[in-house]
Amino acid sequence: MERFRNRKIAVIGAGVIGGAITEALLPYCTVTATRRKVDRLERLRQKGAEITPNNLSAAEKADLVILAVKPGQVIPVLRNIAPACAGKLVVSFAAAVTLELMKKATSEARLMRAMTNTAVLVRRGYTVFCRDDRTTEEDMTLARAAFACLGECEQVDEQFLDVLTAMSGSGPAYIYTVVESMINGALRVGLPRDIALRAAAHTAIGASQLLLASGKHPAELRDQVTTPGGVTIEGLYELEESRIRTAFMKAVAAASSRAKDIAAEVRSAAEREIERGGNHAENQAGNMPSVK
Numbered sequence: 001m002e003r004f005r006n007r008k009i010a011v012i013g014a015g016v017i018g019g020a021i022t023e024a025l026l027p028y029c030t031v032t033a034t035r036r037k038v039d040r041l042e043r044l045r046q047k048g049a050e051i052t053p054n055n056l057s058a059a060e061k062a063d064l065v066i067l068a069v070k071p072g073q074v075i076p077v078l079r080n081i082a083p084a085c086a087g088k089l090v091v092s093f094a095a096a097v098t099l100e101l102m103k104k105a106t107s108e109a110r111l112m113r114a115m116t117n118t119a120v121l122v123r124r125g126y127t128v129f130c131r132d133d134r135t136t137e138e139d140m141t142l143a144r145a146a147f148a149c150l151g152e153c154e155q156v157d158e159q160f161l162d163v164l165t166a167m168s169g170s171g172p173a174y175i176y177t178v179v180e181s182m183i184n185g186a187l188r189v190g191l192p193r194d195i196a197l198r199a200a201a202h203t204a205i206g207a208s209q210l211l212l213a214s215g216k217h218p219a220e221l222r223d224q225v226t227t228p229g230g231v232t233i234e235g236l237y238e239l240e241e242s243r244i245r246t247a248f249m250k251a252v253a254a255a256s257s258r259a260k261d262i263a264a265e266v267r268s269a270a271e272r273e274i275e276r277g278g279n280h281a282e283n284q285a286g287n288m289p290s291v292k
């Protein structure tokens, strides 16, 4: 970690996820955060980030460049900062934009693609990443040190990134839906709102931690808490009647299929821009589809 402290990281596109990544990195290294509406970065500046609307100068100063712009902006932004990225590691957190496509926009940089979620704000993100074949072991050390500031991380094959976008990226929305539904259920039978929220959230954390620590299948852990003729089985029966597991299986499949569709749209739009060449690309960026 001591070596990491001297590192300079540029976060290009410090919006929701880029801002959260910036906050998570700030205690450990120097971070320059960029976006066009730079006044919206004031809170990050107060927390110790350097801020600028100038992507190129931020990338020039950095040892590691993190991209957190919308998928449609990745290629135009990469082309703009390419001279500053030569010989450096660039990690894109944008959904859908492949390493192959990024390589076309910045042939001299070494590249990684990653996906995470907003739990990085409390250092509980689950970051998955893949790397291009030019990345070095030193790049891996640097990237892993940065990802460690965000929570857990794991290297995966690039082919899984679309479904992992539906799991890690979109997952918090599904968990919040479950937690909210449990809160509403408790409100319905008269539990005060604040206790209901804490009970639902802590139960979700505890169950997840036990799942990971035990190495057991969720069905086995569920069975352990399901007494014959007891309370839990009554609730489970209602959930089964609502086809809860089918609903979640369909949700993840639908989200991952949507991520794949958008990836294809982004890819063809970016390929058209790369073929056209020039700064024209930057003006067209807003027309590309976005993934969230």
Ligand SMILES: NC(=O)c1ccc[n+]([C@@H]2O[C@H](COP(=O)([O-])OP(=O)(O)OC[C@H]3O[C@@H](n4cnc5c(N)ncnc54)[C@H](OP(=O)(O)O)[C@@H]3O)[C@@H](O)[C@H]2O)c1
Binding pocket: 012, 013, 014, 015, 016, 017, 018, 034, 035, 036, 037, 038, 055, 068, 069, 070, 071, 073, 077, 093, 094, 095, 115, 116, 117, 118, 169, 291, 292
């Ligand atoms: N939100 C999530 O939970 C999440 C999780 C994992 C991955 N992602 C991925 O992260 C990316 C960003 O998502 P988001 O939800 O954080 O979107 P967002 O809040 O809209 O952030 C994107 C940021 O990029 C900035 N930006 C746009 N063009 C720029 C440019 N040319 N130079 C510098 N900054 C620029 C925008 O600010 P200005 O308009 O001021 O420039 C905006 O703040 C997406 O690709 C998404 O797939 C998101």
